[in-house]
Amino acid sequence: MSVDTQQTSTEPTDEELRRLDAHWRAANYLAVGQIYLMDNPLLTEPLKPEHVKPRLLGHWGTSPGLNLVHTHLNRVVKARALDALCVWGPGHGGPAVLANSWLEGSYTQTYPDVTRDAAGMARLFRQFSFPGGVPSHVAPETPGSIHEGGELGYALAHAYGAALDNPGLVVACVVGDGEAETGPLAASWHSNKFLDPAFDGAVLPILHLNGYKIANPTVLSRLPEAELDELLRGYGHDPIHVTGDEPLAVHRAMAQAMDTALDRIADAQRAAREDGATERPRWPVIVLRTPKGWTGPAEVDGLPVEGTWRSHQVPLSAVRDNPDHLRQLEAWLRSYRPGELFDAQGRPVADVLAPIPEGDRRLGATPHANGGLLLRELPLPSLDDFAVPVDKPGATVHEPTRVLGDLLQDVMRATAERRDFRLVGPDETASNRLQAVFDASGKAWQAGTLDVDEHLDPHGRVMEILSEHLCQGWLEGYLLTGRHGLFSCYEAFVHIVDSMVNQHIKWLRTSRRLPWRAPIASLNYLLTSHVWRQDHNGFSHQDPGFVDHVLNKSPEVVRVYLPPDANTLLSVADHALRSRDYVNVIVAGKQPCFDWLTMDEAKVHCARGAGIWEWAGTEDGTREPDVVLACAGDVPTQEILAAAQLLRHHLPELAVRVVNVVDLARLLPQEEHPHGMPDAQYNALFTTDKPVIFAYHGYPWLIHRLAYRRAGHRNLHVRGYKEIGTTTTPFDMVVRNDLDRYRLVMDVVDRVPGLAVRAAALRQRMEDTRLRHHAWIREHGTDLPEVADWAWDG
Structure with a gap:
């Protein structure tokens, strides 16, 4: 098996660093623009209040760090001809991922009306977190994404899932330091004990420590570096640190870190695939420390912002009403020198585009983030x-x-x-x-x-x-x-x-x-x-x-x-x-x-979703049933059939219909669910005026909720789990929750008109059997013989 993560570690030249910085500044400009602007995208005139959105939504604090990662992933993907995917753990940094998708052209490819020029930039800005537009988080609408911004804590698990059985894929995963405090993310570090370097792809975690969550410092950012390294090494990773706030120095360090990490990944995969190595690799992890809200306003209204939690969302919140905020916003935007980044028509200049790979290698265009394009039919047997x-x-x-x-x-x-x-x-x-x-x-x-x-x-x-x-x-x-x-x-x-x-x-x-x-x-x-x-x-x-x-x-x-x-x-x-x-x-x-249906019968019944089991009831086809016994679930089905059998023996004149439900959504009206039954079909199955005794696997009120709009709902009586349990015999569990066959027969006697008096003796026998069961299991520790040895005799 070949190794695609080829080694090409070279020190970036000053010219390459300048281009990387240009791309990063362009992405930062676009991220800020999305949060704030609805007009004047290139600042071709002085910024006015009416150019700013009336509602300011979005997350700036994480965006410059995400832009840095995206810029440098572009570089190594292009230089090494990688197939790569990135999972953006701080998914609320939607402005950054959208900005990079627009710069690389994958956004325009997906949404042709958002062109890569001034008009398209204006649409990109206006639509962000705007009615009728796109979410502020990374979302399904975002090209190149498989991870929703609301999924805090799941990024690394998603990344490993993407890498499994994808030997040619490198999955970068940005882990936010707030996200790193969640239980799922903490457990996810152990995923490297399940990643096969021979048949799986690689995951490159990038732990982004910008210091703060919404309002508090983050745990990992406050650990001494030596302690953090011990933690990561304990998880089986070798950390590579990138720290700073001086852009060119950080670009140089990040480029070196990416090359080092990918070289180590290539070595591990080559050892497993070509040399037969079986030892678990120590996979690299990049630890990126940059200020939260980096390159944004240093101070607002006399309070520090850059490098603090105050930059988490919208650093300047009163731009339309506060002239000082408006001036700060314009200065902030112009600090990226947009005239160097976009031409007069608003198109990104050559230096900005230089790091970007082509075609499907662009992070926003990878088919691995649109997995249905790669999906093959599963070879299922007969x-x-x-x-x-x-x-x-x-x-x-x-x-x-x-x-x-x-x-x-x-x-x-x-x-x-x-x-x-x-x-x-x-x-x-x-x-x-x-x-x-x-x-x-x-x-x-x-x-x-x-x-x-x-x-x-x-x-x-x-x-x-x-x-x-x-x-x-x-x-x-x-x-x-x-x-x-x-x-x-x-x-x-x-x-x-x-x-x-x-x-x-x-x-x-x-x-x-x-x-x-x-x-x-x-x-x-x-x-x-x-x-x-x-x-x-x-x-x-x-x-x-x-x-x-x-x-x-x-x-x-x-x-x-x-x-x-x-x-x-x-x-x-x-x-x-x-x-x-x-x-x-x-x-x-x-x-x-018990096995109830042949395979052919099972296929038809499951396709129908709910149906009458004629062999189980006592309908003769000449009149409507007196009662419907319905069931959903394996144990409830057995109890309903046992109840039906008791009724056949003790009340043979009673017309009993047995209905089994496989697909719960069939109980909903047709207009509420694609599998819902039309009223006429539901009424034919359950009747509109006969008692329905429904034995259900779960909490009984769910059945009522699904069927509450049906004409016969007032006749529906559901038995199910009532949060009564312990370590006990199987049958005692159903007795404790009133789902047992004897209780179901009692329900029939109680609810079928005319039976209360006529079948009073039967009801009493059923109650006595329940009491006998109670005494039996405490003496013998097993269920009643007539229950334990029960079989369908129909």
């Missing part, structure tokens, strides 16, 4: 090869996720050469019964090993680390750069990434509206070890609320599936892995579960 045989419903049992593991093993094998599929999870692949994948790929690991270790592989594509944040960040970076993957997690602890999935959903919703953004593979969650089967973990591991969280988000992006058995899980997983631009949440059990 589901029939993995389907479990079902001669009749409920006659056999399988562990659904174990069955899925066999399919994922096949996917791992099929992608062994192309290396574009990863399975991530927080130390739970085997726990979640997916261990068959280890026969196709081991677990990525670049740290030390012992003889007792299993499945560790320096080239593995299963990613396990006990940090849900890193699993999420790695997978997001992987997907956004054009690959496929699956995140397997215990249901209760996926909440740790609530904020991260928020941002990814927002990213997808926005990018779907941008015609130049190609669709990417969906972010797929498999949530297992779920609330109803935590026999030895207990209450701390019981929380099904991630589904509620996701279904609050953009309906065109989110999908939630609760397959009730192994074959439906295979069908849903196949659909999710083929899909684009979604967040798919699949909740499925790993414990033995």
